[in-house]
Amino acid sequence: MTLSCSPSLEEVQLCRDKSSGNIYAMKKLKKSEMVVKGQVEHVRSERNLLAEVGSHCIVKLYYSFQDAEYLYLIMEYLPGGDMMTLLMREDTLTENVARFYIAETVLAIESIHKHNYIHRDIKPDNLLLDKNGHMKLSDFGLCKPIDCTKLSTLNEDEPMTDENLRESMDIDYSLPDTANGRRWRSPNEQLQHWQKNRRKLAFSTVGTPDYIAPEVLLKKGYGVECDWWSLGAIMYEMLVGYPPFYSDDPITTCRKIVHWRSYLKFPENPRLSPEAKDLICRFLCDVDHRIGSGGADQIKAHPWFHGVEWDKLYEMEAAFKPQVNDELDTQNFQKFDEVNPAPARTGSGSSRKMIPNSKDLSFVGYTYKNFEAVKGLRQSAGLGRSSSFTSQPSESASDTADMDSSAEPNGSDTHMRTVSSADHMMQ
Secondary structure, eight states, X not given: OEEEEOSSSEEEEEEEETTXXXXXXXXXXXXXXXXXXTOHHHHHHHHXXXXXXXXXXXXXXXXXXXXXXXXXXXXXXXXTOBHHHXXXXXXXXXXXXXXXXXXXXXXXXXXXXXXXXXXXOOOGGGEEEOTTSOEEEOOOTTOEEGGGOOOOOOOTTSOOOHHHHHHHOOSSOOOOOOOSOOOOSSHHHHHHHHHHHHHHHHTSSSXXXXXXXXHHHTTOOOOTHHHHHHHHHHHHHHHHSSOTTOOSSHHHHHHHHHTHHHHOOOOSSSOXXXXXXXXXXXXXXXGGGOTTTTOHHHHHTSGGGTTOOGGGTTTSOOSOOOOOOSTTOOTTSEEEOOSSOOOOOOSSSGGGGSSOXXXXXXXXXXXXXXXXXXXHHHHHHTOOSOOOOOOOOTTTOOHHHHTOGGGOTTSTTOOEEEOOOSOEEEO
């Protein structure tokens, strides 16, 4: 069953280990596309972060392996859906519910910053809910080690032409040729337009830049602070119903973000508490004054979080409990018709020779097995027998083993299968 299918590089499927019966989410990335589009370092960073950061606040990685055509990440399946879906259903969240999920996101972002990574793509789509309603951060395809973020600078006071904005978007957005965005007659009109187009924007090849920090758009040298800006934009959307700089065209959105001082406004309804407005304004400001620049403890100490028991968040009942009927339940993900499904492949033949060995060398060392996580999963399921995966940990696997085609999910030697269904789901 396909959970998400990107028009660019990746696909996520729900699958089952035929030996243990465990359910996983399998992220599948086409190697040739990533090489052509210069995504090799991003892919490596995603795999490395998932392998290094052992936090209950982020999606857990169990295995990674590859065959001649694809890379595979085998991760835990979170059936509660994503924050984007929750916001589409609820329009806005109460401050109590928003406080719970913003707090859990703070912990998730803090956990990756402590390992010297920047996520760079914090948005509601990447905040997933488990069966109990607790949030976990996902999709690290744009993450970067902190020491890789030294970029050329652009004067913030320089007039921002469409061409400048196109050149400045260095994190995999392509922008359409559109004129200036419309002027909204009222906040309600802006809200209605956002609700109508939210899902379409999220899964288009264009994407939405609504959560990107201005220093990233300006190609300034940026650090972990850009993730806190994104969290501020999400908090605004949770409480107001749409992002703070939303426009009906991405170029105008980018222009508003760069000139945030002129465009950050709060509508009269819904009415936010003074503490909520203050925190949003301290997220959505220049880097030097942005809360979180001195660490997550600055954020935790803000008055809006008064009473939050940070060390017990994941032990208490979640603010929202999704309806999940069984381990294969996908009702919290939107249905869609798969476009141009890949043709069936076999484990041998010409299809396995499509990618030159030089491209395979870009992914040497990709194979990984999380022994502790797999052991814990077996124990929780009451299973004592060995897993059927053939991949080995990268520390001990040879280059030849790393290229072993026996791990191919659709090949004859694998013990992993995707769950078939007439319904395709989009995350």
